[in-house]
Amino acid sequence: MYNTNPYESNYGNRTSYAEVIKLQKELAKKVISRDCFDSSIRSICGVDVSYKNNIAYCSAVIIDKENFKIIEMVSSESKIKNPYIPSLFILRESEPILQTLKLLTKSFQILLVDGHGVLHPRRCGLACYVGISTNLHTIGVAKSLLCGNVQSNNFVNHDGETLGYALKSTNNLKKAAYISVGHKISLPTSIELVKMITKTNQFVPEPLRVADKLSKEQNSK
DNA sequence: GCGACAG
């Protein structure tokens, strides 16, 4: 239907922004916000993109949940095809991400995506799109808010729903990692896993922190 | 109409 080839991103051949918005609304209904694991979680992957001139440099890093050791790192580069538009982030980053994930040879159980999941105006951020496209369990982790309000208990509400959680930095009280469901996982489990894979005095989970660093190394060569 | 707005 919208995607016959999991790791190929084409937005179901949508061409206009209005059509991509319509796709997001359709996909939002397919997001599964409960845990459905068929195996225990041993490793977690993070994927991030950086830019230089007209090239997107994307890196994915798989890290062992227990000892934080790097299991595998891959990178790829591709031409930027679309502009960055708030709430339509999938236009710019989904293709580089899907292409890079194809390069991984080791397995992992959870994917961390550098952007929001259901904490999105149409409940369909980048992490949801990637999750549905690949059928992977995904969690959205963003460094700033696109919508919603942080409550005193750190949960983030939007449109009368609790859609996310602000994992505040120990050091910078201003900074936080905004966690939300991407696909096939619950919010409580998402929070638990992100906390578990985040080092002390850091607010970005290790797989994303290393992927971010690696992608920036790639674009400076 | 105006402002806000993941990376």
Place this chain on the structure above:
DNA sequence: ATCTTGTCGC
């Protein structure tokens, strides 16, 4: 995200 000097804080 990226471009960028000095500057604030641990």
